Amino acid sequence: MTEHQTMSANAGPGLADYNFAYLDEQTKRMIRRAILKAIAVPGYQVPFGSREMPVPYGWGTGGIQITASLIGPNDTFKCIDQGADDTTNAVSIRHFFAKVGGVATTEHTGDATIIQSRHRIPEKPLVEGQIMVFQVPQPEPLRNLEARETETRAMHAYEEYGLQYVRLYENISTFGRIAATAGYPVMVDDRYVMSPSPIPKFDNPKLHNSPALHLFGAGREKRIYAVPPFTKVESLGFEDYPFEVQTWDEVCGLCGAKHTYMDEVVLDDDNNRMFVCSDSDYCADRRAQGHRGPHAGHELTEIAEDVSKNQEVMA
Amino acid sequence: MSAIALEERPLNLAPDAPILRAQNVTKRYGFITGCEDVSFELFPGEVLGIVGESGSGKSTLLNCISGRLSPTAGNVEFATKKHGLTDLFDLSEADRRRVQREELGFVHQNPRDGLRMRVSAGANVAEPLMNLGNRHYGSMREDTITWLDRVELDLARIDDNPRNFSGGMQQRIQIARNLVHSPRLVFMDEPTGGLDVSVQARLLDLLRHLVRRSQLAVIVVTHDLAVARLLADRLMVMKDGHVVETGLTDQVLDDPQHAYTQLLVSAVLQI
């Protein structure tokens, strides 16, 4: 180590001392190797040496590390929390990469090359070349039924997936249908059962044969897994209780969309409600194109954070 | 007694091939001997009891012959549906697990070891069917109800968590879970241990009935000779890891040959 490097390393916590995109190149290479392995074995959870990040676990450290190891100066980065670009978490992660990488950021799905997300896949269909990066809290879909890691690993290795159906079975005996709405398990490439992180099951079909690359990072659990472009992704179900996505009777109050994932918004103390697209960029885009919903122009056009969340997470 | 037991069974041509064959099975834990040089054959529809005092090696032997514990020496062959008599420990782990899942059952002494305590009674019973690849909720639900009915569990509690059940009820759920997938051989380690006497008697009755009607082979470990007499066609008596006597249950219990068996039997009579 040269004198100069030593001094620089001791110089203080200023961001100028960090490598491009925060992580050092050695770490990035290690993470890229894990990503390549994950792409080679779709749906398989690859262990990796998760690093300490300047945000706590639960804030998307797995996703941030994936993004940091992939992003380059020519990328355009989008980050969403729930479906919105303007929530605290999404804003700070976007600022983080603007600061440590100087990369361009955007709220427009169509302009982004890398999209980091926790709860949603954008409504606008993804295209070849785009990368979705998911922040995953619990990568193991079998975990809350089988606590032993050695056992869940064996189950994946030997394709013993009966247990995964136990949860669906319980859902039906309790609710008369598969009530779980988020973190709904999928079979990837006819081989590995995978948790698609807490995205609503509404988004599950978007993974199937997607032209984009989908990467999943769990920081605390130290796992990376992937759905490569054009991969078969099937949501689990029973013959007599097949997988179904949520539907809404209402249209988006702001843009009139019928086919999107909706959040319910309380409008006033009298308990008046409206439904709005959870994907705020998509909704804004439609409004810009002249689409109008029954509540168009409502002052709540700006809100995105007060949405009521009533998802039952399966993971 | 044995005449009655025989009459209860449907006429069954003597099966000429064993379903399980143990040859010189030895298990050592370091310097401690778990069991040593145990050989026997078991035929379809047969119930074999393994008796002996605490520490005599019953559980060790049961774990070895069920493929759960690799023996230090000797081999254990099971007549798999696919390949016939096959050494369980020559199979890949994946194949061994498949055989255990699809063709065997294992009832633990403590139902907590054999049940998923975070999953409803019904789902516990249905899981082995899902493991076999059944993906039809309605048909699995029906089978679950049939089996919970057979083990006399109140069907109103089918969706309750076993945590809230009595030990006897938990054990009946475990038994249903280990029979629902029509295994050909079931291992039981002290299935009625830890239960009070009246619950135990009813459970034994039930087990006997289930075994007789389904013609499956059973190996049951117990240190309770009354349990052995009620369930087993044949007995193996173990002492210090060795089999010291074997024979038809009534013969062994009524006319024990080995000094240790005589002691064991007389000890029971004194109680």
Ligand SMILES: Nc1ncnc2c1ncn2[C@@H]1O[C@H](COP(=O)(O)OP(=O)(O)OP(=O)(O)O)[C@@H](O)[C@H]1O
């Ligand atoms: N995991 C182990 N490690 C070391 N020694 C063991 C282990 N398991 C069993 N043993 C020893 O092996 C011998 C046989 O034990 P085993 O549990 O098979 O007896 P058992 O007949 O089932 O007894 P019990 O009636 O008390 O259940 C005993 O000496 C026991 O201490």
Ligand SMILES: [Mg+2]
């Ligand atoms: Mg024992």
Ligand SMILES: [Zn+2]
């Ligand atoms: Zn909208």
